[in-house]
Amino acid sequence: MLALLLVRAGIDVVLLEKNADFLRDFRGDTVQPTTIDVLDQLGIAERFHTLPHRKLAGISLVQNGIGVELADFTGLGLRFPYLAVVPQRDFLHLITAEAARYPGFRLLMRTEATGLLRRDGRAAGVRCRTRNGPLTVRSSLVVAADGRHSVLRRAAGLTPRSLGAPLYVAMFRLSRRATDPDEGLTLRIGQGRTASLTNRTAYWQVSYETGRSGNAPSPGHDVERLRREIGGLVPFLADRTDEIRADTLRLVEVRQDRLRRWHGPGLLFIGDAAHAMSPVGGSGVNLAVQDAVAAANLLAGPLHTCRRTGRPLPRRFLAAVQRRRRLPAVLTQDFHRLLQRVGIPRALRGDQTLARPDGRAARRLLPLLRRLLSRVTGVGLRPEHVRIPLTARPADRQRSRPADDEGTGPSADRCPL
Ligand SMILES: Cc1cc2nc3c(=O)[nH]c(=O)nc-3n(C[C@H](O)[C@H](O)[C@H](O)COP(=O)(O)OP(=O)(O)OC[C@H]3O[C@@H](n4cnc5c(N)ncnc54)[C@H](O)[C@@H]3O)c2cc1C
Incomplete structure (x- = not known):
């Protein structure tokens, strides 16, 4: 998502993916209402809705055979009041195909970042492993969006704080x-x-x-x-x-964990690499997308300035991304921990029969839980809006580039930001 937003703003991006495809059979396939809203702001919501998907207006709980509604997205005043369950591969193909319409985009599949390149104490690119041997990608900003087992986090010497037992x-x-x-x-x-x-x-x-x-x-x-x-x-x-x-x-x-600092000189962590999310509550995909939107809004202008002046990107812009996104990540993780530590274990012991409409727990807890879960999952705690102008013109090469096409684009060994 960040790659798409930056190429639209006229910034060259090389996107690395270690796998040969985006197939994730067992991963979050939910796309939340605010993510669909972002797609709409980018003009691709209509195409998104042509993907095979299922719309879910809420989430239910079935406890000991009795069902109750846990979250309801219809009462939140949303433009798209549903979770869309979409194969993540199709969703990511849509995003990368859209990015491939812009000349500054290059997607390298089967290219695994293995370490950081450094120059004058700054991250200056990444070292990669590919089918054809090692590759070096130089860039003025490295964004580590490499998930909860982030290699780049380790390479930068950063250890996330664990937020509980796995x-x-x-x-x-x-x-x-x-x-x-x-x-x-x-x-x-x-x-x-x-x-x-x-x-x-x-x-x-x-x-x-x-x-x-x-x-x-x-x-x-x-x-x-x-x-x-x-x-x-x-x-x-x-x-x-x-x-x-x-x-x-x-x-x-x-696991749930979080980095204390999401950035270093020339290096930014977003999504699970900065704050690994549990599947409880199904908010991780949305949170990662919102991080990307915030990062694009805050960095596109400064990146253009850096290219013009040839100066490195000042760290304060990277710190601004963390400042903007830290609170939603912390509060969402806290909410998930509360569910995991208190709600679910108590329900498992049977002393909180939420699903019994005449029960005390149902009367007291359920309305509050439903409001919270609907908002945290459906909207997120600080929904972002795309604010960067579209400055690049799509090359509109008509074909959407297949995921493992290493075609044309900025040189892989030098990303000319
Ligand atoms: C079992 C499970 C179920 C979940 N279910 C849901 C759900 O239903 N809804 C929801 O919203 N969230 C869910 N989550 C959380 C959600 O999956 C994450 O929060 C979200 O995917 C984070 O997005 P991300 O882009 O930061 O990382 P990821 O989605 O992990 O993406 C990282 C990408 O980087 C690639 N990569 C990794 N290392 C390298 C490298 N060294 N070089 C190149 N590429 C690399 C990976 O192949 C991957 O494509 C679930 C999590 C788990 C563990």
Whole structure:
């Protein structure tokens, strides 16, 4: 997203992706209302809506068989009052295809950043590993958007503060049948366990919490036990749990952490690299997109000035990005921790039966929780608007560049910012 915004503003960008494609079967596939709003500001919301997607007006909780609405995006006065569940690969293709319309954009797939280049104490680019051997990309600004296991964070000598013990989640698919409930996104709680189910039309994407605090289950997690537990927690899936197999099951470690400082000379961290988000609440994608919009708004002008004057980008502009985005990240993470530490464990113990409409917890807690979750997930805590002018003209090469086309664009070994 940041690459798209910067090339639109006339700044050359080389975008590196270590994988050969954007396929992320088991990752956040939710696109939040404010992210769709950003796409609209960029004139690509219409194209976004042509991608295969499912609109979810809310999130439900099913606790011990009783259902209740946990979040509702329809009452927030939003232009797009729904979460769109879209394969992340399609979403990222849309963004990179749009960026590829501008001559200053270059996407290098299968190019893994392995370290930082330094000059006069500043980051001056990155070292990469490619299929064809090592590659050096020089640039006047390195933006590390390389996720929760950020290599560039390590290369810069920065260690994030952990915000709690890791959580282990088993992710897998189960087929969807015509007789299944017509649910969108539900959190299931019962028998001391939690699972979330996302309706992907042809199948259910299931995330199932398997352990906490150092109890990392083995990759060959006891599949038989998992099948039994899922069948107990989600009875309508009990007839197909044999589809869960060790070779198609992904075990993901979920951490929450945050860097104290999101920048160094010539270097900026955004998204999960700056603040790793848990899947709880489904806000990480939106938060990363909002970081990108804020960074583009704050950096496009100064980057143009640097190119004109040949001077390095002053660090205060990078600090301004952190100042703008830190509070939304901290508050969202705090909210998720509260849910994880208090709400979910209490619900698991059964002393907060949120889903019983006559219960005390439901009367007191549910309206507040619904308001908070709807806002944090649906809108975010400081929604950003694209404020940079469009200065570059799209070259409109008509074709949208395939993801692994290393075609033309600024030279890879020198990004002329
Ligand atoms: C199991 C799980 C489920 C989740 N579900 C949701 C959800 O439903 N909704 C939601 O909003 N959030 C969800 N989240 C959180 C969300 O995935 C993240 O907050 C979000 O993806 C962060 O975006 P990002 O761009 O910062 O990082 P990422 O999405 O992790 O993207 C980083 C990119 O950089 C690439 N990369 C990494 N290292 C290198 C390197 N060295 N060189 C080149 N490229 C590199 C990666 O391949 C990747 O494409 C979930 C998280 C987890 C762990």
